[in-house]
Amino acid sequence: MSTVSPRRSRDVSDLVSRAREGDPRAVARLVTLVESGDPLLPEIAAALAPYAGQAQVIGLTGSPGVGKSTTTNELVRVLRARGARVGVLAVDPSSPFTGGAILGDRVRMQDHATDSGVYIRSMSSRGHLGGLSAATPAAVRVLEGAGCDVVVVETVGVGQAEVDVASLADTCLVLLAPGMGDAIQAVKAGILEIADVFVVNKADRDGADATYRDIQGMIALGEREPGQWRPQVVRAVASRSEGIDGIVEAVDKHRAWLAGSGALTLRRRRRAQVEIExxxxxxxxxxxxxxxxxxxxxxxxxxxxxxxxxxxxxxxxxxxxxxxxx
Amino acid sequence: MSTVSPRRSRDVSDLVSRAREGDPRAVARLVTLVESGDPLLPEIAAALAPYAGQAQVIGLTGSPGVGKSTTTNELVRVLRARGARVGVLAVDPSSPFTGGAILGDRVRMQDHATDSGVYIRSMSSRGHLGGLSAATPAAVRVLEGAGCDVVVVETVGVGQAEVDVASLADTCLVLLAPGMGDAIQAVKAGILEIADVFVVNKADRDGADATYRDIQGMIALGEREPGQWRPQVVRAVASRSEGIDGIVEAVDKHRAWLAGSGALTLRRRRRAQVEIExxxxxxxxxxxxxxxxxxxxxxxxxxxxxxxxxxxxxxxxxxxxxxxxx
Incomplete structure (x- = not known):
């Protein structure tokens, strides 16, 4: 990996051109610069501005141990099979992808390590003055610039900043697993309100039906305006590749609703607003x-x-x- | 519980006087005002300023499931037996104390519910413009004003903001449990650097020795200036009240080091600085x-x-x- 830091505008536009052509080293370099809050960030952002909004952004969050990384991995598989170019940003400190802090380098997702249509990056907000809320959308823009059709932002569903970041996606998936009072904990952590789609993962385990019912019950209790989105609940066993199509279907449905209702624009403006702030x-x-x-x-x-x-x-x-x- | 909101300075000074006398309703009311970022906050802070720094502040953090609440409960028991007045602030969304978000009211710690020498509060930073970093020290000051000798701040060790808050205590305890690669995850989440004392909880389980050795190994690798604190590692089984004295001993040792080295003043200035910022x-x-x-x-x-x-x-x-x- 190149360790040369771009020092001038010419270098930034060169990096962006190479990222546009799909050079994974250029993409990695740009994400690193973004993540570290490099002084060249404004220039990078300006160079990427024209490509903003070209990817579908999916947030994926949940407590540690619910199977976020496995599910992300499976989502990537299904999306790749459709021919989509996929980017993954893992801002989950408990994620196996997030080796960055220890290893000084990203750890690639095993199954997709040799697939040139997938970019995977761990993210940390250390050194970035704007924190996760500024670093993550900037990294999303790098992946959009690199031609990703879908970007999955995986965050751990504990910690306000982390939950907030997932909530700024076009579609936000909240993963739960049966038992451990997870559904209740999700409410406490404030992740109920942000879910567009709930995934009851590990649905082959005892208590999965109860978790499913709990969530459906909470959704039924929620007040919604006419025409507002009603969160979907799907079951999956990501470790056995079961139920992944159902997740993708629910995401597609939500995407169609976003486009039809005008909510997509509102969400994206909100995301831009949080980033600017x-x-x-x-x-x-x-x-x-x-x-x-x-x-x-x-x-x-x-x-x-x-x-x-x-x-x-x-x-x-x-x-x-x-x-x-x- | 009184729902009357203080609207004038006289009400604030009345509330603070009552809190000084140990009225639990006044303490609860002040913490609520602090937590919600009430416009009277500056007045409350001014009224409490003279009592700042009177309590020993202990941070306690770790991944969900390592036994933070049980350990906090046990620490309270031992500290109460010494005659100390104890305050607990639970900013851990997965904590059983932190029912606030759902129940609209705090949930008291079961074992100490009738003990007038213990204040227990869940904390949320919603509505507080300065977030956890401003709300938590302000709540600590309320408890100091109410005569607490020790304040335990329990936060979940996932999420940068939550980890940061624990790190601002006088002494920071990091809890680990055997298995699940917890030690490694702690490093990833950046909680290794902030620990003054490591507690290997659930030390009766398989893998506890390995976790203990891992942590000792990581500490041995760390570089320290002469005279700098070397993190202690203690074992405990909080659910059986085992090893709690060892934790308190390590905290006492660290406290003596803080006082002797001048580090206490530096830490507290750092805490004040983060709060002001x-x-x-x-x-x-x-x-x-x-x-x-x-x-x-x-x-x-x-x-x-x-x-x-x-x-x-x-x-x-x-x-x-x-x-x-x-």
């Missing part, structure tokens, strides 16, 4: 630390610890300084 | 949405979706508007 917040956050070369924040922190002031009063002082420093 | 970011974020009554952000989002601009260029325009709106 995250970038703005990242920029503003950088300014906070640089007020008075950081001395102001350090002094205020000490004052709070000593009880001389409180964090809200300290924040007001910093805000005044940020305004004055312009 | 989170509040500032929350305020700035509110401004982003209000630029041109929100129309600017909506228009820019549409431009990004249509490929007319990219999110970085859009962010720059918003930043310019935020500056101009002052």
């Amino acid at each position: 995250a970038i703005v917040v990242g920029r503003l956050r950088a300014r906070i630390g640089s007020v008075g070369d950081g001395a102001e924040l350090t002094a205020l922190s000490a004052d709070v610890v000593e009880g001389r002031t409180d964090p809200y009063a300290a924040a007001e002082r910093l805000l005044a300084r940020i305004a004055a420093d312009r | 989170a509040i500032v970011v929350g305020r700035l974020r509110a401004r982003i949405g209000s630029v041109g009554d929100g129309a600017e952000l909506t228009a820019l989002s549409a431009d990004v979706v249509e490929g007319r601009t990219d999110p970085y260029a859009a962010a720059e325009r918003l930043l310019a508007r935020i500056a101009a709106d002052r």
Whole structure:
């Protein structure tokens, strides 16, 4: 893998051209730059802007152990069989794809390692000022630029940031497994509201019917406007490749609803809005630390610890300084 | 429970006085106000400032299923036996304490439900502009104000925000359980670096020795300056109350090191700094949405979706508007 960092605009446009032609090294390099919050990010984003919105983005989330990676793997198989080019972004720290943090490099999904129509990347938001909310859509845009028809964003369904990222997809799949009060935990974690399609995975296990009924019951209780989407529930045993067509069918149905109702545009605008906000917040956050070369924040922190002031009063002082420093 | 919202300064100082006297309803009310990001938050923070830093703050984190709640429960028991007043904040969406999101009210820890020396609260950051990083320290301050000697902050060890919150404690406990590659997963999730004390829970299970050795091995590989803290590893079977004294001993040892090395002050300043930053970011974020009554952000989002601009260029325009709106 090339370790040369692009330093000029010419290099960025060269990288983007190569990614457009499907060069996996160029794609990998661009995702790395995006993930690390490279200073060239604005240029990369500008170069990719024309290709935005060309992929169907599927979010996939659920508690650790429900079979997210296996299901993603199976989805990729079915989508590839249809001839789609597929990208996978795994922002799940418990995912086997997400070796990045330890290995210093991505781990490719075993089954699709030699398939040139599949890009798989682990994602981490470390070093990216805008966090996951800015890094993930930027990486999606790289994969769109590289010609992916579908991008699957896999996140762990614990942690607000991670749940939020999955919820910003065109279609959001929430995986559950029988037992362990998983359905209830999903509600607690706030992932019920974001699901367009529920997948009861490991549906051959005891308790799968109960989980299925629980979810159907919760959906029945939910209030919906006429014409609004009613979440689908499908059963699967991803480890045995069972029920995957049902998942894809439900996703297709949701996609048709999105297109017909105008909801697709609204969702995508919402996604863009969250991304823009995250970038703005990242920029503003950088300014906070640089007020008075950081001395102001350090002094205020000490004052709070000593009880001389409180964090809200300290924040007001910093805000005044940020305004004055312009 | 009183549902009357304090509307004036006199009400806030009354609430704080009652909390100081140990009235559990006043404590609960203050935590609720803090959690929801109530407009009175700055006043509450100011009233509590003098009592800041009086409690020892213990963070406790780990993957779902490692026994966090059981361990917290046991820690409370041992600390109570010492005569300490204890507060617990559960920001773990998979915690049985964290019924808040479903039940609309906190669920008290069963064993300690009638003990007036224990406050237990689930926490959610919804509605709080500064997120968990601002809501949690603010709630800690309420419990300090209420005379807690120790505050345990339990968070799920998946999700960057949740891990970050635990890492801001005086002492951070990371729980692991044998099997499931948990040790490796901990590293991936970035929770190895934040642990002051590792607890190998469920130590009666197969694989506990291997997990213990793995962790010791990773600690041995870590580079440390002379005088720096070397993470301790203890074994426990929290469900049988075994090994809890060992955990408390390790926490005490770390506490002595913190005090002796000056690290305590540094950690607490860091915690205050993160909190101040989170509040500032929350305020700035509110401004982003209000630029041109929100129309600017909506228009820019549409431009990004249509490929007319990219999110970085859009962010720059918003930043310019935020500056101009002052």
